[in-house]
Amino acid sequence: MLEVIDLVKRYGEVTAVDGVSFQVAAGEIVGLLGVNGAGKSTTLETIVGLVTPDSGTVTVGGHDVRAHPEQARAHIGFAAQDTALYPRLTVRENLRFFGRLTGASRHDADARADELIGLLGLTEQAGRLAGVLSGGEARRAHVAVALMARPRLLLLDEATVGLDVRTRTHMLELVVRAARESGAAVLFSSHYLAEVEIICDRVVIIHRGRVLADGTVAETIGRHAKSAVEFTFGDGTRQRHEVSDPAAELPALLARLDTGAGAPELKSVNVLPASLETAFWALTGEEPAGLVEEVA
Known part of the structure; x- marks a missing residue:
């Protein structure tokens, strides 16, 4: 569903992404890991067409993102690190609006909005203006927007930041459901290695713009962890x-x-x-402080 080949992106003398290649198949959840500044967000933004690479190719559902951006983006649901909601619209109005933008009928957009409000525990917040939501509430609504069109490729950049344990668990369950039941390909960028171990089929570890490891969680631990x-x-x-x-x-x-x-x-x-945490540390040589959080 997603294929990234030899992706390179430079900002002046800084090479943010340096020859990154990986794939995500339909129904697969792949964890994208790295410390801040490793190139994760640039990679995600390039996949959705927000950033133009210096070289390399990205295809989504067989469509080249640069040559056929509209066809590629039609398959993508993207929840970036920064929440993107209209502050003067309610949660339900935001979801309906973004649903209609994807071409859904009014009836289908309303139904999907109500479904996601229930799944993400937003019933009490549905009628509130987005501008007054807490950080965790806004994060849930932001991810709901990405799920409105039932995307074939779901990109999540720190989707669980600021969520309490109970809400985070519901979020992870929803991500797994999108892959297992709906067949979505999921690229899941996270700083919480414990949750990556729980839900991801494979992990791609990026460091200083380069891929250091690409394999199942068990393979990565077995090859690199002590x-x-x-x-x-x-x-x-x-x-x-x-x-x-x-x-x-x-x-x-x-x-x-x-x-x-x-x-x-x-x-x-x-x-x-030996764990994903110690594998990460062994590969990057950096202390994964801030990358580890217990998931109950």
């Missing part, structure tokens, strides 16, 4: 050490810690099993 021991100190600093056997290697790691005068106090020791 267990780790993380020390947190009183001054807020952390040290992370990759290990093969945490129980066996922990005493030696503790013995090597600086305990002299002026050294920060050790506050906690955390053993991290």
